[in-house]
Every structure is written in C-alpha cells, then in structure tokens.
Amino acid sequence: MGTPTASPKGERERERSLAVIPGAPEPDGGAREGLQEDRFAELLAIWQRPWGDDDTDACLAFALVCRDAHPDDIIASARAWVAAADDPRFLKPLAKWLTKGLWRKPPPQRRPTRNAGKVSLSKLMNDLE
Numbered sequence: 001m002g003t004p005t006a007s008p009k010g011e012r013e014r015e016r017s018l019a020v021i022p023g024a025p026e027p028d029g030g031a032r033e034g035l036q037e038d039r040f041a042e043l044l045a046i047w048q049r050p051w052g053d054d055d056t057d058a059c060l061a062f063a064l065v066c067r068d069a070h071p072d073d074i075i076a077s078a079r080a081w082v083a084a085a086d087d088p089r090f091l092k093p094l095a096k097w098l099t100k101g102l103w104r105k106p107p108p109q110r111r112p113t114r115n116a117g118k119v120s121l122s123k124l125m126n127d128l129e
Contacts, residue, residue, distance in 0.1 A: 036063060039071035046078045047094050054095065061098035069103075077103040086110060 040062050044055065065074060078097075084107035085091050097103060 036066055036071065039066075039075065043071075043075055043078055043094070046075065046082055047091065047097075048082075048088055049091055049093075050089050053093050057095040058093075058098065061095045065098050065103070074098070074103050077107075081107040084108060084110060 040059055043062065092102065
C-alpha cells in the first residue's frame, strides 16, 4: 500500500478545529478576563464623574471594546479625555463613551477663555492709574 493522503474534507475539518473562536476564553484558563477586570478598575479610577454611573453597563461595554482594541489604548485615550475636560461633570457616561467609539477620537479642544485672550481696555485704564 502507498502512503495515505489526506482528503480535502479532512483538511477542512482540521482547519476548523484549529481556528480561534472570537470571544472564547484563552487556552490558559481565561487569564485575559482577569486582566480586563484589573484594567477596568484602572479605567474607572481615571473616569471619575461627580455622580454615579452604572458600572455594569460600562464593564460590559469595556469587555466588548477590548475584543477589537488593546486596553492600554482605551486607558490612554481616557486619560487624554479627562485631562482635556474643563470639569469631570462634562465627561460623557463611560458606557456611552465606549460603545459609541469616542475613545478612538481625539478629545474635544478646550474652549477659549473669555475675550479669547484679547486685552480689555478698561483693565488697561485701571492699570495706568
């Protein structure tokens, strides 16, 4: 007898069995999920708003977004958005910020100060006196 050759059907079955299933736990027993929980706690510490948000919705949104992006990118974007905000109360709810993909966009620019940096004539007159 000659050497056995693999049939095309057998090769397809083998490829399917080796394929990675999206959202499946990692082969190391789901250690990645624990990492995401730690990173979510770090994200919550950064994204502080004066009133409470639903952390469960935000956690689910973070898990969904982490399928396509690395948590470091999301946390770096959160730091930039918090730094750009005039006040934490103007931040969007974390779940909405994540699900709408706003973390991919640059943070909004701060609005110019009053008079847009122009010199006030009344202030000049007071300084001359």
